[in-house]
Amino acid sequence: MKRPTIGDVARLAGVSTATVSRTLHSPEVVSETARNAVLEAVRYTGYTQNAAAQNLRQRRAKAVLVLVPDIGNTFFSEILAGIERVASAAGLTILIGDTANDVRREEDFLRYLRNGRADGVLLLNGRLPPSVIATLDEGAGRPPMVTISEALDRQVVPHVGIDNVAAAELAVRHLLDLGHRRIAHLCGPADNILTRQRLAGYRRAMAAAGIPAGRESLLAGDFTAESGGRAALELLALPERPSAIFCSNDEMAMGLISVLHGRGMAVPCDLSVVGFDDIVFAKTYIPALTTIHQPRSDLGERAMHSLLALLDGTLEQQQAPALLEARLVVRESTAACRAPR
Secondary structure, three states: EEEOHHHHHHHHHHHEEEEHHHHHHOHHOOOOHHHHHHHHHHHHHOOOOOOOHHHHOOOOOOOEEEEEOOOOOOOOHHHHHHHHHHHHOOOOOEEEEOOOOOOHHHHHHHHHHHHOOOOOOEEOOOOOOOHOOOOOOOOOOOOOOEOOOOOOOOOOEEEEEEEEEHHHHHHHHHHHHHHOOOOEEOOOOOOOHHHHHHHHHHHHHHHHOOOOOOHHHEEEEOOOOOHHHHHHHHHHHOOOOEEEEEEHHHHHHHHHHHHHOOOOOOOOOOOOOEEOOOEEEEEEEOOOOEEEEEEEEHHHHHHHHHHHHHHHOOOOOOOOOOEEEEEEEOOOOOOOOOOOO
């Protein structure tokens, strides 16, 4: 049978999960009526508290570990700022671990949890360390964790992000509305979930417009400006160039534009370019970049609130993802399609 959860207790008692948590940890602050209802529901369901989680709810370390794949990537700065605001208000310290996408470094940083130096984890690299994977089916052994931006292939912890498929579709639809039909897509790393989601959105928009999007329309990248520059050279070598391109992030879009400019190709006159993320330099770049805006500060704040609720026992591990709204920001890098030069 399914193991009873705090949510089961709350529903049976007719109270919130927060009231259940307070009853179990600070019964003196709960009314007698609510306390009796919760305790009766606990007895009826057979709900037992997770001892490891109970210790963590006390926030003994007063610190939270944030694992970032590349601290130098400007995409993460506003997310970290949002995390810091909420954590600071809660009296918690943020420990930032730059993993450099290295599994060994991820495992090293997780020792902060095992050694009691951190109470929970915010994960921004979309990958679970092996030691955590081994505990996926063991609620007692899994550390309190929330993923941000990059969801897991098997999402077993709370997640805060955006609908990348719908956002990518919005970006491509903007190009279609401008009259473009030959639209290429500069992808991110093949093994990244954001790459797959944004590619799905690109294909969905093209299919809705009745335009086949074959492999020849796809260029490989890795989310760096350098890979955008390499993609620009590939694009210039094509016998039939596209009139527009949707890039899976802003850094690649900027790298692509820079190389095209150096080869005498103008944006948006010769090629319209759309990015993704709306990083801080997008609006000051020349030309200012049309892109998908992610509410990165809000993502950080929402994820930190979710982790606090997880630590306090008012949020279940397996929650539906919290998807915040992304929007298209139209600037100077896109224009109506015109006959190719």
